[in-house]
Amino acid sequence: MKALLYSIFSLLFSSLSAQVTISGRVIEKSGEPLLGVNVYLKGTYDGATSDINGNFSFTTYENDSLVLIASFIGFHESIQSLEPKSQKLEIILREKVSELNAVVITAGSFNASDENKRVVLKPLDIVTTAGATADIPGALNTLPGTQTVGETGRLFVRGGDGRETKTFIDGMLVHNEYSPSAPNTPGRSRFSPFMFKGMSFSTGGYSAEYGQALSSALILQSKDIAENDRSDISLMSVGADVSTTQSFERSSVAAKVQYTNLTPYFAIAPQNLKWEKAPEEVNGNLAYRLKTGKTGLLKFYTNLSTSNMDLYEADIANLEVQLPVRVSNDYVHFNTSYREVISDRWGLRGGLSLTRSNDFASLDQDSREQELLGFHGKAVADYQHSDRVGVLFGGEVFSRGVDQVLTNESGPFEQSFDERIAASFVETETFASSSLAFKAGLRLEHNSLNEKATLTPRFSAAYKIGTNSQVSLAHGQFYQAPQSQILLIDPKVRHERADHYIANYQWSKEGHSFRIELYEKRYDQLIKYSSIYDPATYCSDGNGFARGIDLFWRDNKTFKGMDYWVSYSYLLTERNHQDYPGSFTPAFASTHNFSLVTKKFIDEIKSQIGVTYSFASSRPFNDLNSDTYLSGKTPAYHDLSFNVSYLYSSQVIIHAMVNNVLGINNIYGYEYANHPNGDGIYASRPITPAAKRFIFLGVFITLSKNKGINQLPNL
Secondary structure (H helix, E strand, C coil): CHHHHHHHHHHHHHHHHHCEEEEEEEEECCCCECCCCEEEECCCCCEEECCCCCEEEEEECCCCCEEEEEECCCECCEEEEECCCCEEEEEEECECCCCCCCCCCCCCEEEEECCCCCCCCCHHHHHHCCCCCCCHHHHHCCCCCEECCCCCCCCEECCCCHHHEEEEECCEECCCCECCCCCCCCCCECCCHHHEEEEEEECCCCCCCCCCCCCEEEEEEECCCCCCCEEEEEEECCEEEEEEEEECCCEEEEEEEEEEECHHHHHHCCCCCEEEEEEEEEEEEEEEEEEECCCEEEEEEEEEEEEEEEEEEECCCCCCCEEEEEEEEEEEEEEEEEEEECCCCEEEEEEEEEEEEEEEEEECCEEEEEEEEEEEEEEEEEEECCCCEEEEEEEEEEEEEEEEEEEECCEEEEEEEEEEEEEEEEEEEEEEECCEEEEEEEEEEEECCCCCEEEEEEEEEEEECCCCEEEEEEEEEEEECCCHHHHCCCCCCCCEEEEEEEEEEEEEECCEEEEEEEEEEEEEEEEECCCCCCHHHCEEEEEEEEEEEEEEEEECCCCCCEEEEEEEEEEEEEEECECCCCCECCCCCCCEEEEEEEEEEEHHHCEEEEEEEEEECCCEECCCCCCCCCCEECCCEEEEEEEEEEEEECCEEEEEEEECCCCCCCCCEEEECCCCCCCCCCCEEEECCCCCCEEEEEEEEEECCCCCCCCHHHC
């Protein structure tokens, strides 16, 4: 009996002596205590939960090596080995950086993607904006930072001209991205917004991955593999198109043919221009998507078009003299890209694009025929070291060859250049926390024409100052080769340069978005000349600046079924370039730009209605009858546009649109005769739209087994 009692007592004493108390405090990096952290020993039920002060305490009888784990949602686990003895610990948990809670660098960029929860604009908005005529630049011109330049239809961003914005599809450069147009009439983007799932429109300070754009980069992401078979037929007042999409297990193919002819429309809608042959175009495109393996995706896209138009333009000095104008273009663009996730940390992507464009334009007996052959090849690798640090690096080659023949009464004159730009880039993105992020990059370029190399830094940062708000900063240097007409005369000129400085505040919450952005852009090495045709007068001594403030507000919650946004831009800019006699505000720049875009779907009449109002203050123009350069001022620009889409049935939609409903005679500037008349006065005429209003009618039919599919998202 004594032996039994001794054994029980010994066992009890041994157990009590092995009891260990583990206690401590759990905090985050800032020192703030964490409530509700689960602290436990691996492989046991021993543990506790931290209290409001971050404190925890528990006991264990484990006497082997101990592994203590502390876990909490939104933070990385803490795992540490302990000796089997009582001890007091301080555990610091590091916050995870996830896509849902991480700060996003927004300075200088409008992101538009259905996959991004923080966007202020989605691809659907591009095609439902009244006045945009389903044109990507047309819709983006309702955003802050852009200029209304109605005679070109291009994107003019923060004091930059239209050529300073470049377009990329799946990372690949697009040459000659606008369709041809008559003199002083807007061209359209060659690419339909229907083919894209998202886009990033940068108004400055963009990634080191992209180059050769002084002001802006429009980065378009094409759709992936289609999920449904469908065919679409569109009958429009300006033409017709038919398209089909076939989806397979690991691939899809889509094709579209479009025919545009404005002859019937011009017959019933009076025009300011005298047309001999109204604009006519045949366009076809083909897209193929193939899933390779578990994570690879191959994309192929090609666009082919041919267009022509003939008209008469009155001589400015003698309106009775009608000069024939002919414009034609043949265009081919090929784009292929591939992306692959090769491990949890590594990803690869790359692609190539090829563009061939043949342009012909003539005025009376003078003509210009130009052939452009452009190539872009790129390879990019990205390495995700952790959820806090990622690195992107790669290289690319641009090639641009232009052959031009100018013909006048003296005969033909040939010009050409062949330019190659090799570039490499590296960029890191670092999250110090879910509230603080940095991005820094370098870009190296070498140009074969002037044999110059440039090394440019890019930097941006964002800090989350509240649950729904953040501030961002961005800075970068950007170079761009001069336009083709300059290189045809002097291919050795230097690249032009712009330095961007941007500060941004953004707030977003439950259907509301607000952003304000301050910026300054400094131009250097701009091309100057006394005569554009005399290369001996060329130099790179030009400079300039653009500074201002952009405001944006969007609300799709306050009013039931209604979505609207308001944008305003204030711009101060001057340049001393080309043949300017000093620093002046360029003719395309207006100080104030304002847009109000509204959309509402009315269930009772199964219709979506859109209204857009745009305003731009006066622009300068060079009045040849004044002694002061660029002293003229145009009237302010006003445009009120309207559209409506009626859902006739689940797969038939009737769409109508009217631009400039009020018929305001907007004036973009003035043209002058080459020589003064007998009184020493230069005759002039205003540059106005081809018609006061543009009216569009269309019926859109979808054929699909899925009866819920129609073209309403495309209108």
